[in-house]
Amino acid sequence: MAAISEEIGSLNLISFANNPKSSIIILKRLVAKRTKYDLDYKSPNKSGQNFKSGEDMIELYKELCADYPVVSIEDPFDKEDWEHVKYFSGLGICQVVGDDLLMSNSKRIERAIQESACNALLLKGPVTEAIEAVKLAKDERWGVVISHRCGETEDSFIADLSVGLSTGQIKAGAPCRGERLAKYNQLLRIEEELGDQAVYAGDDWRMS
Numbered sequence: 062m063a064a065i066s067e068e069i070g071s072l073n074l075i076s077f078a079n080n081p082k083s084s085i086i087i088l089k090r091l092v093a094k095r096t097k098y099d100l101d102y103k104s105p106n107k108s109g110q111n112f113k114s115g116e117d118m119i120e121l122y123k124e125l126c127a128d129y130p131v132v133s134i135e136d137p138f139d140k141e142d143w144e145h146v147k148y149f150s151g152l153g154i155c156q157v158v159g160d161d162l163l164m165s166n167s168k169r170i171e172r173a174i175q176e177s178a179c180n181a182l183l184l185k186g187p188v189t190e191a192i193e194a195v196k197l198a199k200d201e202r203w204g205v206v207i208s209h210r211c212g213e214t215e216d217s218f219i220a221d222l223s224v225g226l227s228t229g230q231i232k233a234g235a236p237c238r239g240e241r242l243a244k245y246n247q248l249l250r251i252e253e254e255l256g257d258q259a260v261y262a263g264d265d266w267r268m269s
């Protein structure tokens with residue numbers, strides 16, 4: 062990502078928001094009942110040397126955030142690994158988004174609030190529950206990222222919902238397929254309709 066940003070001359074303009082789930086497999090309670098994270102799971106000849114502990118993952122995320130403009134990480138740990146997500150979130154290095162951790166579920170959100178386990182909600186699920194979840198998150202001054210789902214269609218409703226609920230952040234994937242572009246195009250249409258009332262969040266992207 063950094064190489065591409067540099068190539069198009071926009072390294073200083075782009076920040077990264079990562080979802081490590083696609084590159085890490087979580088091996089639950091494999092060794093001494095501790096969760097392990099396999100960074101090598103795509104390799105056919107893996108030796109097991111790249112099984113990382115939660116502490117190793119914290120160091121890795123710290124390095125990545127120091128070396129690259131990473132501003133947000135989603136589910137940096139297994140959804141039941143509260144210990145490490147709490148510790149990492151407490152470092153205040155970047156936005157820590159809860160997806161599997163929270164499941165847009167009010168009980169899990171309340172636990173995460175009490176334990177300061179993350180500072181942003183990935184919003185999915187039925188609209189009524191989503192509205193409740195956004196209220197809970199915003200009361201805590203958390204960021205809110207509205208998200209697409211697996212098997213998305215060209216329905217662009219989440220673009221309208223993100224503006225309506227003022228989530229400030231949307232995750233609709235890289236703009237490479239119709240069902241993804243549909244959301245970004247709808248945001249552009251909304252901006253056009255709002256005219257002067259549309260505000261570019263800029264550096265306030267988390268809290269706008």
Ligand SMILES: C=C(OP(=O)(O)O)C(=O)O
Pocket residue numbers: 160185208209210211
């Ligand atoms: C596609 C996603 O979610 P889900 O698998 O819950 O639909 C996602 O979080 O990017």
